[in-house]
Amino acid sequence: MNTEVIIVGKGISGLILSSLLAKKGIDHVILSRNDNRKDFALSETLPPSTLPLLASLNLLALFEENASKSFGYHSIWGTDRITDNNFFFHHPYKYGLKIDKKRLMNRLAEKVSDKIIDFNFLSKLEQKEHGIIVEILNENETLTVNGKVIVDATGRNRAVLKKLGISVKAYDQLIASICHVPVVKHSKIKHKVIVESFKEGWGIVSSLNEQTNVISIFTNKNNAVLRELKDYQNWKSVLSETSILKGLLSSGTDCKVMGWDANSAKSVKVAGDNWLAIGDAAISFDPLSSHGISNAVYCANAASKAISAHLEGNALTSFKTYDQNISQIFDEYLKHKSMLYRAEKRWKESGFWKKIQ
Numbered sequence: 001m002n003t004e005v006i007i008v009g010k011g012i013s014g015l016i017l018s019s020l021l022a023k024k025g026i027d028h029v030i031l032s033r034n035d036n037r038k039d040f041a042l043s044e045t046l047p048p049s050t051l052p053l054l055a056s057l058n059l060l061a062l063f064e065e066n067a068s069k070s071f072g073y074h075s076i077w078g079t080d081r082i083t084d085n086n087f088f089f090h091h092p093y094k095y096g097l098k099i100d101k102k103r104l105m106n107r108l109a110e111k112v113s114d115k116i117i118d119f120n121f122l123s124k125l126e127q128k129e130h131g132i133i134v135e136i137l138n139e140n141e142t143l144t145v146n147g148k149v150i151v152d153a154t155g156r157n158r159a160v161l162k163k164l165g166i167s168v169k170a171y172d173q174l175i176a177s178i179c180h181v182p183v184v185k186h187s188k189i190k191h192k193v194i195v196e197s198f199k200e201g202w203g204i205v206s207s208l209n210e211q212t213n214v215i216s217i218f219t220n221k222n223n224a225v226l227r228e229l230k231d232y233q234n235w236k237s238v239l240s241e242t243s244i245l246k247g248l249l250s251s252g253t254d255c256k257v258m259g260w261d262a263n264s265a266k267s268v269k270v271a272g273d274n275w276l277a278i279g280d281a282a283i284s285f286d287p288l289s290s291h292g293i294s295n296a297v298y299c300a301n302a303a304s305k306a307i308s309a310h311l312e313g314n315a316l317t318s319f320k321t322y323d324q325n326i327s328q329i330f331d332e333y334l335k336h337k338s339m340l341y342r343a344e345k346r347w348k349e350s351g352f353w354k355k356i357q
């Protein structure tokens with residue numbers, strides 16, 4: 001099979017890139033690995049600042065159809081008081097979006113269903129002077145795909161970058177321990193999201209639907225608390241010093257805890273002669289930023305422009321500019337993240353806060 005662009009990964013970044021390339025009439029395929037692991041909802045929220053980008057790409061209506069509006073969040077960070085961070089004063093959108101990611105992804109996949117090729121195993125990825133050859137296996141079948149450009153959209157897995165031998169720099173060792181728990185009503189909570197820090201990390205409670213909250217607790221890989229967080233029965237004692245989080249844990253339930261990489265990381269290069277990385281594969285953000293999906297959409301848009309220019313013959317400048325642009329964004333993000341963590345001064349001597357700041 002011959003095509004212009006091979007996208008590997010059917011997450012939000014890969015699907016949006018596919019829809020943007022389709023609009024430009026650029027021939028491409030999405031290679032999607034069959035994954036038996038059940039989709040595990042993280043209950044992501046998009047801040048109001050992302051909505052103009054979605055509107056400019058004609059994606060806002062689609063996102064809104066598969067989301068509920070979010071009017072702010074509560075935080076207990078750097079102080080014992082609860083702060084109400086209201087989106088009302090944001091311009092031009094006074095709300096963010098709490099997306100139903102599974103539904104949204106299904107809608108996006110439907111739009112580009114003719115581009116998707118499922119596979120079990122990626123057996124070969126070879127760079128040639130004028131392109132890329134990928135070989136995928138399905139049961140007893142082998143398919144060889146020849147493309148001019150390959151895009152890594154495999155999230156933190158970075159499957160293409162690994163094959164190309166591109167290394168990744170991690171800036172911290174943040175890990176999330178995540179549980180789906182029944183909703184517990186709280187008199188002080190009106191928003192669907194609450195963030196609270198504690199001595200050895202921080203946590204976020206984000207509503208998935210009327211019945212279920214997603215609780216994610218973040219700490220460092222080597223922190224002793226991480227071992228305790230593996231068993232939900234210990235969460236009450238780990239969070240015993242918090243004001244709100246401890247009250248949102250349901251008692252009498254035993255929830256399965258999922259571990260998830262949540263660190264800030266960047267591949268040393270996000271573009272080469274005939275490849276690009278987008279979304280989490282290129283730069284991955286700490287969930288405290290709430291900007292992972294905004295980044296996926298931004299990268300997909302920037303990549304679609306770079307690919308278009310590349311195919312028109314501006315091969316050298318377009319991918320180099322993409323690399324510089326995304327690297328610059330990551331530098332700005334690191335400054336912002338550091339500012340957020342430095343705002344918490346209550347546990348300066350704790351292992352977690354010393355490392356993360």
Ligand SMILES: Cc1cc2nc3c(=O)[nH]c(=O)nc-3n(C[C@H](O)[C@H](O)[C@H](O)COP(=O)(O)OP(=O)(O)OC[C@H]3O[C@@H](n4cnc5c(N)ncnc54)[C@H](O)[C@@H]3O)c2cc1C
Nearest residue numbers: 009011012013033044045154155157159279280287292293
């Ligand atoms: C606890 C937590 C909370 C978060 N909260 C928010 C939030 O509130 N707001 C926000 O904007 N972001 C949030 N994020 C981040 C957000 O989920 C990600 O940034 C976003 O999903 C990245 O999209 P992506 O397409 O780059 O990668 P992914 O969504 O990871 O998609 C990658 C795709 O590639 C596939 N894949 C993997 N390996 C291979 C392979 N070898 N071959 C083929 N396909 C492969 C995967 O199956 C998947 O379909 C959160 C993250 C975490 C961990």
